[in-house]
Amino acid sequence: MSSPFAAIVGGSAGGVVLLVIGILLLYFFGCKGFSNKTSETGSSDPSTLVESNRPGQAPSGCSPSEHQEARRFSLKELEQATNCFGESNLVGVGSFGLVYKGLLLDGTVVAIKRRQRAPKEEFLEEVNKLSAIWHRHLVNLIGYCQEGGLQMLVFEYLPNRSISHHLYDTRNQAAKLEFKQRLSIAVGAAKGLSHLYSLTPPMGHLNFKTSNVLVDENFIAKVADAGIVKLLQRLDDTGPSQASATDIFQDPQVGQYGVPSETSDAYSFGVFLLELITGQEAAGLVSQSPSESLSKLVEAHLRSNTLIDKRLGGRYTCEGMKELIVLTLRCLSSPGRRPKMVHIARELERILETEMTLTIVMGDDTPILEQRNSVRVDQHEKYSL
Template sequence: MSRTLAAIVGGAAGAVALVGILLLICCFCIFRKRSISTTSDTGSSDPSVQVGKNAGVELTSQDARRFHIEELSLATKVFSDKSLIGQGKFGEVYKGLLHDGMLVAIKRRSAVPSQEFVDEVRYLSSIQHRNLVSLLGYCQENDQQILVYEYIPNGSVSIHLYGGDHVTQEKLEFKHRLSIALGAAKGLAHLHSLSPRLIHKDFKTANVLVDENFIAKVADAGLRNFLGRFEVAGPSSRVAADEIFLAPEVREFRRFSEKSDAYSFGIFLLELVSGHEAMDLLSSELNVNIVEWVENYQESGNISAIIDPRLGNSFTREGMEEFMQLTVRCVDSSSEKRPTMSYVVMELDRILEKEMSLTTIMGEGTPVVTLGSQLFRASK
């Protein structure tokens, strides 16, 4: 009797244990399924990896929104001249207001629809970084190809450097220009860090935009991939202006690389520090390339003559010297001697940090302006 009772009790205990184990297995499977679902929806289990919203549609690292022509037509008032804000290599550029209140930049051209276009948009829209202008989506209807980007309110750095009185004097101080340069360098460095790396191929001052907080964002990354050919139709003056930013090996051999981007970045730095548009120097009585222009002043020991007078004395001699040395390295005719963009980021970050601390400690207006041959002289 006792043996029978013990067997019954033991069997019951075993059954309870088995049920408990089965329940644990079921809970684990349900939890894992939810976890996988969250990861596939956002590209990560971390919700911070979600990269943007547009018209109530959550955009992940794999998504590019397909817009309808009716919505974009309404956003631009039927692509009216009043909405037209520019003309680029890809085509006309419009400012648009979507029905959800979001401002966008819309680039439009006539072209036959293609799957390659969609694939390229999906790839480029997956690239997200604080210092890159985000490609939100596309439209292919009525024999038109349209790209939709986030709208950057303060426009390009070009406008603030030589486009008139569009910015307050404070924003032109050396440390602000350093901050803009650092942001743009981070954007390019991110492109180069991708696998496979993405070469910008069309980096120039006009493609560095600043938002309402003057944070720099690099525009048109990968846009050349849509063009098909290196030579593009358009006004000859614009083509000539773009050529100034191209490295020697690109102009001669059409050989793009991360080092050709570094050269273009160097031209951007020269415009940033001088306040001069490279194209103006070429088309002026001087008829000189901006790199040659700097080299001439360097040889004569009067490099301070290229520094934008609007900078006043808002910089230290050491900071300007290091900035110019880095700039000259970027525009070296030998691609092998140019620094990588990751190195440029590191150097600009160091120069900016030092410049901020020195000008804060010494007070605005105290830093000494570098004169003559003191520039480019190696620190001992």
């Protein structure tokens, strides 16, 4: 074989070898890259990539503030998630309609609120506004469905339900909440409402009540139904307030003039604080003296030492309890004297921090307060914060 011919054959063979090696390298790194991508979804199934990047869902690593559009669910998806809206999945009823617990195909547990209504463009507009509002202390909207004569809202699911479930069940001592827990829940709820009023334009809750304060597995508080009143007003052409005239949480000024505002949410929050203090429904206090205002009733029960939940066992500081009662009275006072939600949140944080510090110094098992007679609120203290 001549040397030129051998050189040509050798070069060709070398080229083929290099080509094969290149193809193998591309295949190897391509598969590795694909494997890494699918592992981010927790599954090796490529279909999960499509599922996880549907419109309205933020990719992994996105902050909540980047959620701009609600995910559109089909009726079939939500029927599958709830066993065709079976009775065993029904967990409650709210201002929007029936509430079902659902399990999505990706394993996410959700709360689905459903009502029968004809489709409306306004529904989609309001849903997209609500889905853009994300906060740690708000029950966040995930998506919606408007199909088959139904309107549905899909929210994150909170396993520990409403705080009212843990407060009102006086027969179950295991369900009691310590004073610091109650303060922490109040702080979270106040921050959620405060965030609504920090938006541009501000958004009022307008139907705040204890049953709308939910807690997750770590008892982190989240406010439910934010913006639902406004949505219903627009869809159903209702008046300015969805609250009943007999609703104990409704600001008397709203009942008289029908114009809710931040001060009316502050009043409702005061009723919530009262229930945290007493461990019972505020309606029970009013039923004893229907003609008295809530603030007057609080003062009367304080004088007779029947205000504070006995299940607390005296494990709270006198100063901390007194400051919480003072804040409650401010929220229940006349509109001009009520603090803004941001100030309520700050004051509750301060009370909680003080309570935590004293607990660290004295120990969790130390009865900090044995004599409830020492909890007194002077008249001038009510408006001194």
